[in-house]
Amino acid sequence: MTPARARWGLVLLGIIAAAGLLAPWLAPADPTAIHLEEALLAPSPHHWLGTDQLGRDVASRLLYGARVSLSVGLVAVGLATLVGIAVGAAAGYFGGLVDALLMRAADIMLCFPTLFLILAVVAFIGPMLLNIMAVIGLTSWMGIARLVRAEILSLRTREFVLAARVAGASPCWIIRRHLLPNALAPILVNITFGMAGAILVESGLSFLGIGIQPPTPSWGNMLSEGKATLGVAWWLTVAPGAAIFLVTLGCHLVGEGLHGSEAPPA
Amino acid sequence: MTSYLIRRIVALIPVLIGITVISFGVMHLAPGRPTDAATDLNVKVSLEARERLNQLYGLNDPLPVQYGRWVGRLARGDFGASFHDGRPVLAKIAERVPITLGINLCALLLTLAVAVPLGLATAARAGSRLDRGVTTLLLIVFSAPSFWLALLALGFFGVELRWVPVSGLQTLLADRWPLWRQWLDLGRHLILPVTILALGDLVIYTRYLRGNLVEVLQQDYIRTARAHGLPPRRVLYRHALRNALLPFITMLGFALPGLLGGSVILESLFGIPGLGRLFYDGVMGRDYPVIMGLVVLGAVLTLAGNLLADLAYAVADPRIRYNER
Numbered sequence: 001m002t003p004a005r006a007r008w009g010l011v012l013l014g015i016i017a018a019a020g021l022l023a024p025w026l027a028p029a030d031p032t033a034i035h036l037e038e039a040l041l042a043p044s045p046h047h048w049l050g051t052d053q054l055g056r057d058v059a060s061r062l063l064y065g066a067r068v069s070l071s072v073g074l075v076a077v078g079l080a081t082l083v084g085i086a087v088g089a090a091a092g093y094f095g096g097l098v099d100a101l102l103m104r105a106a107d108i109m110l111c112f113p114t115l116f117l118i119l120a121v122v123a124f125i126g127p128m129l130l131n132i133m134a135v136i137g138l139t140s141w142m143g144i145a146r147l148v149r150a151e152i153l154s155l156r157t158r159e160f161v162l163a164a165r166v167a168g169a170s171p172c173w174i175i176r177r178h179l180l181p182n183a184l185a186p187i188l189v190n191i192t193f194g195m196a197g198a199i200l201v202e203s204g205l206s207f208l209g210i211g212i213q214p215p216t217p218s219w220g221n222m223l224s225e226g227k228a229t230l231g232v233a234w235w236l237t238v239a240p241g242a243a244i245f246l247v248t249l250g251c252h253l254v255g256e257g258l259h260g261s262e263a264p265p266a
Numbered sequence: 267m268t269s270y271l272i273r274r275i276v277a278l279i280p281v282l283i284g285i286t287v288i289s290f291g292v293m294h295l296a297p298g299r300p301t302d303a304a305t306d307l308n309v310k311v312s313l314e315a316r317e318r319l320n321q322l323y324g325l326n327d328p329l330p331v332q333y334g335r336w337v338g339r340l341a342r343g344d345f346g347a348s349f350h351d352g353r354p355v356l357a358k359i360a361e362r363v364p365i366t367l368g369i370n371l372c373a374l375l376l377t378l379a380v381a382v383p384l385g386l387a388t389a390a391r392a393g394s395r396l397d398r399g400v401t402t403l404l405l406i407v408f409s410a411p412s413f414w415l416a417l418l419a420l421g422f423f424g425v426e427l428r429w430v431p432v433s434g435l436q437t438l439l440a441d442r443w444p445l446w447r448q449w450l451d452l453g454r455h456l457i458l459p460v461t462i463l464a465l466g467d468l469v470i471y472t473r474y475l476r477g478n479l480v481e482v483l484q485q486d487y488i489r490t491a492r493a494h495g496l497p498p499r500r501v502l503y504r505h506a507l508r509n510a511l512l513p514f515i516t517m518l519g520f521a522l523p524g525l526l527g528g529s530v531i532l533e534s535l536f537g538i539p540g541l542g543r544l545f546y547d548g549v550m551g552r553d554y555p556v557i558m559g560l561v562v563l564g565a566v567l568t569l570a571g572n573l574l575a576d577l578a579y580a581v582a583d584p585r586i587r588y589n590e591r
Contacts, residue, residue, distance in 0.1 A: 108284035111565040115527030124296040231425030241414030249409035
């Protein structure tokens with residue numbers, strides 16, 4: 001049952017990624033072109049998801065918004081995974097003082113209300129795309145670090161590691177070639193859930209007006225524009241929210257599928 | 267137990283120092299000086315006065331000196347005064363705590379009232395059609411962003427049907443009403459935010475409880491209880507549920523950061539004057555003392571929550587105590 005879930009999730013994410021990549025060819029209109037005479041039109045064959053307050057085509061904005069959400073999700077999670085693996089591997093492999101220091105750092109980061117920290121930092125350094133990616137990534141590496149550390153702790157005294165060490169392999173080589181591949185499955189699960197989390201945080205920030213700034217379309221700032229027309233133009237709240245929902249669902253399905261099929265090593 | 271407690275408290279010290287260092291670092295990421303925000307919009311503040319403010323806050327001193335002084339004031343409970351109205355930050359936070367806490371407690375009760383029966387039903391028949399159906403449904407609910415659900419609910423129940431008010435905690439001039447009507451009014455304002463909050467937690471709690479129950483139900487003592495001929499219901503409620511609920515103590519201890527962070531979006535959306543709204547207004551208005559006060563206090567309270575949860579766990583579960591010795 002579970003691998004089927006992962007497949008559905010991958011299909012969903014694949015469609016959304018393709019939609020984002022092909023946005024310039026798929027979009028029926030310019031996502032930032034303002035046509036005030038066409039403001040707040042309901043979905044129709046011409047504008048199949050309607051238009052917003054400024055007469056911009058919602059479907060086109062949605063397609064371009066996929067680029068923002070997916071790139072923030074990918075980069076933030078990539079950064080978090082890199083930092084998490086480095087911290088976790090060093091802590092687990094070297095142990096002692098290195099372990100104590102690194103894990104204390106993770107404990108400290110885990111104490112902060114993450115959204116408080118992200119909001120404050122993004123507001124201070126400016127809501128640029130790269131800043132948002134970096135801040136989300138640097139505040140979400142702790143889970144992966146703990147997980148990698150635990151995996152490496154349980155493996156590092158096994159014979160195959162000892163054999164590699166006797167053969168003269170460097171710590172870096174042992175971690176990369178012998179230890180990390182064994183931790184791959186839980187890392188992948190963490191990446192998929194982390195990606196959903198990063199996309200939710202970005203859309204939340206943009207929704208609050210502290211994330212991606214208009215006129216660049218992002219699903220979060222589209223939702224916040226939809227809030228202003230609540231009860232007048234339902235498509236402005238339904239469409240971007242449904243997009244966030246589908247991409248999150250895709251990530252969760254893949255994560256669940258991997259999690260379920262993650263068989264214990266024979 | 268006492269030595270365990272002492273060791274735990276000593277271990278907190280480096281974490282506390284780390285929290286203050288990171289908070290201090292965040293504060294200094296801001297372009298310009300914190301006093302700029304208090305003076306920029308005010309043309310009456312001369313350069314000389316601005317310099318005096320810098321002197322007052324010691325912003326011309328080297329960073330380590332500033333940090334030391336700031337931590338010293340924090341230790342005495344002095345979080346500074348808001349740039350907006352000059353009131354002590356701690357007082358501003360204190361008056362918002364009951365609102366955020368109250369809403370979250372309501373949501374927690376509602377969550378548990380649904381999550382416990384749901385977890386029991388799915389775990390008792392793990393792998394059944396009911397179990398798979400509920401699990402899939404929960405995954406779908408879990409994927410819907412709460413602020414989107416909140417917007418949809420506001421649009422439908424608030425704007426379209428006009429069943430519930432769309433913002434705030436009180437109808438205008440409601441304080442002239444009889445008490446029962448004021449309470450009813452509060453309930454009508456709270457029903458949407460509390461339900462949306464509970465919906466998000468419901469998924470996490472149900473799945474967590476289901477997972478714990480499935481694991482506990484495989485333990486030897488459950489088999490023993492069954493072998494004694496106890497009715498299945500009694501085994502489930504008395505033996506399994508109690509043990510499966512234990513890890514919730516730890517979970518509640520860790521819930522605070524998410525609770526505070528989550529309150530930012532939901533409170534802004536529903537116009538609820540709680541801690542999240544205070545933080546949002548602080549960020550939008552560059553009210554640095556308020557921002558830093560909430561960040562530091564949030565982290566310190568989380569730390570305290572974790573410690574309390576660990577201690578409560580040790581009290582509730584004898585196995586932990588034995589292992590510690």
